[in-house]
Amino acid sequence: MGFCSNCGKQIETGSAYCSNCGQKFVQEKSEKVRPRNAKKRRRIVIPVLVVIFTVAIAAIVSGVVILHSSSGSTSSYSNGGDYQSTYTYQQPTYTYQPTYTYHPTPTYQTHQTALVEPNHVLNSGSYSYETATIQAGSTVTISWSADAYVEVWVLTETQYPSFTTLAYTSNYVGLKTGSSGTLTCPIANTDTYYLIISRPGGGFYSSAKIYSAIATW
Secondary structure: OEEOOOOOOEEOOOOOEOOOOOOEOOHHHHHHHHHHHHHHHHHHHHHHHHHHHHHHHHHHHHHHHHHHHHOOOOEEEEEOOOEEEEEOOOOOOOOOOOOOOOOOOOOOOOOEEEOOOOOEEEOOOOEEEEEEEEOOOOEEEEEEEEEEEEEEEEEEOOOHHHHOOOOOOOOOOEEEEEEEEEEEEEOOOOEEEEEEEEOOOOOOOOOEEEEEEEEEO
16 A cells, blocks of 8 residues: 555555556556666676775785795894884805925935045145035035144135135135034025135144045035
């Protein structure tokens, strides 16, 4: 049951016109329109739902990617709780490769020479010598034995001329005195060396017998 919208008279259900004023009712038309309006609503709502669903899926995927990229970190930095960044530190590896350079020890051939013949007599103010080219790093050894005081010298070729006057010189490589002994003299530079045994000169020096005088280097 209903009422007429024009005159207010009660009308019967299913009536198309008002029996009082003849007002035409539109209930049937409105009922037929409703399904069409519902279809329109569904056409609008479905694309909106699709868009919302797509945005939600994209947000979920982005969150998974961010969480995955930050996994496996060993240290983090936080700025007041608002921003957090994660760093992974890899300890550098160093390989030490030592270099060895072999320097063989030089070997020298042993040389030996006699400065005088056995039992040779040196008069006062006289001397006897041998010359030799000796390599740097060598050591000259002169061992001698005599019946009197003698002098044993090692001189360079430059120092030798001052010795020829039989004056005492302060320029020498090695010097040792006595009736017997051993002079050991390291050689710093390769040069020609004079190996000398002498009997000092003077009125109170007589001759000296040299039993042996051997130089080795």
